[in-house]
Amino acid sequence: MRRSDGVALAFLAALAVASPLHAERPVMAPVPAVDAAPGRKLETAVFAGGCYWGVEGVFSHLKGVHLAVSGFAGGPRDRKVDYEQVSEGDTGFAESVRVTYDPAQISYGTLLRVFFSVIADPTTLDYQGPDHGTQYRSALFPLNAEQDKAARAYLVQLDRSGLWRDPVVTRVERFTGFQDAAPxxxxxxxxxxxxxxxxxxxxxxxEALKTMFPALYRDKPSA
Structure with a gap:
């Protein structure tokens, strides 16, 4: 076992003892068996995993991520929404984050692994942590066939991993556009x-990102 692996395992064990049952807990998700083939330029991925503050905050500290933007995805393509409307929980939109990344530095599969390791619990339906409602569901919005293939394969892999007591309920949803949240x-x-x-x-x-994935972590967040 590498030293970094031992540190990560000790961190997980300590957090499991200290955290109440309802708290979100980091889990070392497996390396994806199927990954998206990298392109030759910057690519974009969209994730929904509860309140977008934390989702955006974690992704912005990953090496290879050029930009992480909070916003809304999953609702009707022709409807414009804001935070107050989405917070009502009946628009179909979810708080989401658009991640612009360099596939030469970090793959879509690695983004998935970090997402399910330290950001989102894939077994909680329509809620994450203290936030409840469809607007806080966990969902993946593939932007191309490669991402779609990798996302669907990884959800199956996670469900079979035995890392969670409950079944994986995160969905792959059709991408209908992304709207930026207010500044x-x-x-x-x-x-x-x-x-x-x-x-x-x-x-x-x-802190979980920094401890569990030290090779991916950077102190200065993306712009």
Whole structure:
């Protein structure tokens, strides 16, 4: 066992003892058996995994990620929404993050692995942590056939892994477009590190990324 693996396992064990049952917990998800073939330029991926503050905050600290933007996905293509409307839970949209990344530095499969290791619990239907409603569902929005193939294969792999007691319920959904959230919701974790919600729910995710994936972590977030 490598030293970094031992540190990650010790971190997971300590968190499992200290965390209440309802808390989100990091899990070392497996390396994807199927990955998307890399392109020759920057690519985009869209993830929904609960409150977008933490999702965006973690992805922005990954090497190879050029930009992470909070917003909304999953609803009707022709409907325009804002945070207040999506928060009602009846629009079909989910709080989501658009990730622009360099496939020469980080693959789509690695983004999936980090997402399910430290960001989202794939077994909770229509909620993550303290946030409940369809707007907080976990979902993957593939933007091409390669991402679709990798996403579907990874969900099957996770369900068979035995890492979670409950079945995997994260869905692959058709991409109907992405709408940016308002400027005051962008880079929220970086701008508000002492916010009570960030301290309770999102800083542990960032610490888990740093501890479990030290080779992928960078201190300075993407712009």
């Amino acid at each position: 005051d919701h962008q880079n929220f974790l970086t701008k508000n590190p002492r916010h009570p919600y960030i301290l309770r729910w999102d800083m542990p995710k960032l």
